[in-house]
Amino acid sequence: MQNVIQLANINKHYGHFALDNINLTLPAGEIMGLVGVNGAGKSTTIRILMGLIEADSGSVEVLGHQLPDAQVAAKRQVGFASEDMRLYKHQDLKWHMDFVRGFYPEWDADYARMLLQKFRLNPTQAIKGFSHGQRVKASLLLLLARRPRLLILDEPTTGLDPVARSEMLEELADILRDENRSVLFSSHNTHDVEQLSDSITFLHDGHILASQGIECFLDKWRNVRCTGQATAEALAELQPAHVRQNGSVWHIKMDNFQPSVLEAIKAQGLEVVDVMRMSLEEIFIATVKKDARYEH
Amino acid sequence: MPDQLFLSQTDNRPMYLQVVEQIKLKIMAGDWPDGHALPSIRELAAATKVSVITIKRAYSELEQAGLIITRPGRGSLVAEGMGQDALRHQELHHHIVKLLEAADKLGIDNHTLQQQLAEALKQRQTPPASE
Numbered sequence: 001m002q003n004v005i006q007l008a009n010i011n012k013h014y015g016h017f018a019l020d021n022i023n024l025t026l027p028a029g030e031i032m033g034l035v036g037v038n039g040a041g042k043s044t045t046i047r048i049l050m051g052l053i054e055a056d057s058g059s060v061e062v063l064g065h066q067l068p069d070a071q072v073a074a075k076r077q078v079g080f081a082s083e084d085m086r087l088y089k090h091q092d093l094k095w096h097m098d099f100v101r102g103f104y105p106e107w108d109a110d111y112a113r114m115l116l117q118k119f120r121l122n123p124t125q126a127i128k129g130f131s132h133g134q135r136v137k138a139s140l141l142l143l144l145a146r147r148p149r150l151l152i153l154d155e156p157t158t159g160l161d162p163v164a165r166s167e168m169l170e171e172l173a174d175i176l177r178d179e180n181r182s183v184l185f186s187s188h189n190t191h192d193v194e195q196l197s198d199s200i201t202f203l204h205d206g207h208i209l210a211s212q213g214i215e216c217f218l219d220k221w222r223n224v225r226c227t228g229q230a231t232a233e234a235l236a237e238l239q240p241a242h243v244r245q246n247g248s249v250w251h252i253k254m255d256n257f258q259p260s261v262l263e264a265i266k267a268q269g270l271e272v273v274d275v276m277r278m279s280l281e282e283i284f285i286a287t288v289k290k291d292a293r294y295e296h
Numbered sequence: 297m298p299d300q301l302f303l304s305q306t307d308n309r310p311m312y313l314q315v316v317e318q319i320k321l322k323i324m325a326g327d328w329p330d331g332h333a334l335p336s337i338r339e340l341a342a343a344t345k346v347s348v349i350t351i352k353r354a355y356s357e358l359e360q361a362g363l364i365i366t367r368p369g370r371g372s373l374v375a376e377g378m379g380q381d382a383l384r385h386q387e388l389h390h391h392i393v394k395l396l397e398a399a400d401k402l403g404i405d406n407h408t409l410q411q412q413l414a415e416a417l418k419q420r421q422t423p424p425a426s427e
């Protein structure tokens with residue numbers, strides 16, 4: 001099987017929000033980061049992927065199974081976690097581990113023990129005494145020890161302290177060793193997803209703004225700082241993503257940068273001072289602002 | 297201990313270039329001699345905690361630069377004759393090119409440059425033993 005996730009032309013309408021023609025593909029063995037502001041549609045997309053809500057139209061395929069019809073077969077091999085999932089607060093982690101183990105014969109007890117140690121979790125303490133970070137790590141342990149082929153994590157790093165976040169990313173990195181395992185994880189924070197992700201999808205206001213390999217984003221975007229006199233109309237020929245001017249200083253953000261652009265800028269009478277790479281966060285913000293619908 | 301690279305989040309170069317630099321450093325330091333087998337792409341990605349695609353890109357850059365050789369199905373090796381010494385000279389050459397560019401930009405002619413270089417060598421407090 002080539003793709004572990006295949007969403008085609010997904011639409012879902014609510015009163016005040018709509019997912020608009022979502023197409024998303026995750027090849028086996030890859031990690032994809034789904035980035036969007038709060039309310040962009042990340043959770044709705046993930047819930048459709050998990051068969052928790054049904055799309056109005058379009059097709060959903062997970063691990064080769066058509067959803068929602070074959071969701072039981074798909075979910076055996078999918079590990080899913082979201083913020084609104086709760087553990088039983090009066091039970092301890094060991095109880096949860098035994099519980100999950102009963103459903104999944106693939107449960108890896110050695111790996112679970114290793115994760116207990118690594119995450120410094122006490123298996124015999126009732127969940128209600130756990131901090132938020134400990135609960136998130138406990139949920140992750142319950143998922144990882146099943147060794148699912150596909151992990152779908154909705155905002156796994158939200159609300160975690162820097163150390164817990166780093167521990168979580170370290171465990172996700174370990175999944176990279178196996179070329180048959182894949183991850184889709186969402187965040188409103190580009191920093192959390194950019195390091196591990198092979199590809200990044202920007203979701204905004206219910207539609208996909210961009211979805212490509214992370215290197216493509218970083219290669220194509222540049223912030224060119226120039227000085228001199230020019231007009232924004234003339235610069236529009238270069239098809240910049242965004243132009244800002246203050247006095248004789250110009251910042252031109254390009255999303256289709258090639259060295260020849262610099263000659264074209266000079267031809268407009270500007271002096272190029274420097275050409276800066278952009279962080280994924282800057283690229284995300286510029287992409288959202290460039291989106292025509294942002295204006296309304 | 298498995299091979300692992302140390303990358304920085306505040307380094308503003310792209311990740312794959314940091315990986316290229318770190319691997320060059322390992323070759324220059326002699327940790328990875330001629331013919332040394334590099335870790336697999338997935339292994340290095342997991343150990344370094346960066347995406348597979350980043351390591352892939354770094355390996356292909358290193359291959360284009362002739363530093364490593366990749367054989368399908370057998371992984372990558374440090375290219376013969378591309379070990380420590382060759383790389384050290386290459387690295388120095390890179391700095392010399394930078395120096396010449398700087399001199400051009402500042403409008404300093406060859407003669408003055410040579411004089412200044414000779415002066416700087418003379419003033420250097422602890423000359424390393426000649427090889």
